[in-house]
Amino acid sequence: MGKAEYLTALKEGVARLQAIGADRTVVVHHNDADGLSAAAVLAAALSRAGYRVERVPLERVHPPVNQRLHDRFAGIPILYVDLGARAAPMIALVNRGRSLTLIVDHHFAEDTDDPDVLVLSTELYGLSGEKEISAATAAWLFAQALDGANQDLAYLGVIGAIGDSHDRDGRLTGENREALEEALSRGEVEVREEGGREAYFLTKFAGKLPLKKFAKALTTLGAAGYAMGGPALGVRTLLSGPSPEYEGKLAELQALKRERFEAMLEKLRAGALRKSRHVQWFSVGDAFAPMGVKIIGEFCMEIRDLPFLDPDKYIAGFQDQPSEIPGLGSFDWDLVKVSMRVPTPLERKIVAGQWPGLAWLLPEAAVKVGGTIDACHDYAAASLIPRGKEAELVRAMDELVKEYLK
Secondary structure, eight states, rough: OOHHHHHHHHHHHHHHHHTTTTTTTEEEEEESSSHHHHHHHHHHHHHHHHHEEEEEEOSSOOOHHHHHHHHHHHSEEEEEEOSSSSHHHHHHHHTTTTEEEEEESOOOOOOOOOOEEEEGGGGGTTTOOTTTTHHHHHHHHHHHHHHHHGGGHHHHHHHHHHHHTTTTTOOHHHHHHHHHHHHHHTEEEEEEETTTTTEEEOOOOSSSHHHHHHHHHHHHHHHTGGGGTHHHHHHHHHOOOOOOHHHHHHHHHHHHHHHHHHHHHHHIIIIIIIOOOSSSEEEEETTTTTOTTHHHHHHHHHHTTTOOOOOOOOEEEEEEEEEETTTTTOOOOOEEEEEEEEOOHHHHHHHHSOOOHHHHHHHHHHHTTTEEOOOOSSSEEEEEEEOOHHHHHHHHHHHHHHHHHO
């Protein structure tokens, strides 16, 4: 299995979509830089093809959320992007054959034999979602299967790849590289050598925008601003360029994020960080509200290499899951979101295969405590679990690591 087979699968998905004859589609997408970029690709490509596109940003897939989504859009084609692949069996269950559902993803996946749910995750075809292909680049390949003219959306694949740190080894590779080369040929991206690494700049709009900075800003919009219109503004910015509205909202959210992060950092330094044999963990409760729960992952990433953290322990942060999901209404639940990251020294051990990656560790532990799983990488992962199960989840991970190291 490889790229040729993946492209064939994408063409089959496009053919299924076109055969329905629908004039409307729903794009369900993640709310970080890669998810927003992927949503922008699909929104643009589907709109060009004559579809009316409705977008639903999601921080996590979860059975009650997906049930309501598939109830609300029954009979309308639904495209998931940058999430959903690991939860495909659950999605098939709540869909009940009502909507053609295409899952364009780059995370580890579970396939399903449901003919109405097509799992188009790169990981099923040998294309690494860890560093070779972002969700936005996968969406770009899907867009070209829909119409070759959508090749001009390559710059969005590059932004998504930078947002997911696929340049961690100093340069983009694989299918991300192909998107980069196309964007370079169109004069929409520029590459410079800086200290033995490549630095990327967006030149499609006015000036030269550093892509590292831009991708981080997009994630702030989508995560910190999840309940405040941030994802919609992020997609508009990706397609039309930065605007005064974008600059103003970004400044507002950055200030809120910095204020809450600094306050929590002080609490961790003062003793709020708990440690088990292999995990260091903490809970922020609702201290990050009204920011979305994606923000706990951003906080874990920001602190992962600070001196007071143990370089050899996984990092787990817990944040209360709000009952309100933008665009889908209120839910009756009592959940916490857990986000995990790894310090750089531990990341090296994971790369070497000496320690388990989060893509295996967290899902295995989460199901033991009644949690749900979906989009996980080896260095960044998340789940929703019942409130009160935090310590039990940590114990489950300790046991799993112990068995792995044997």
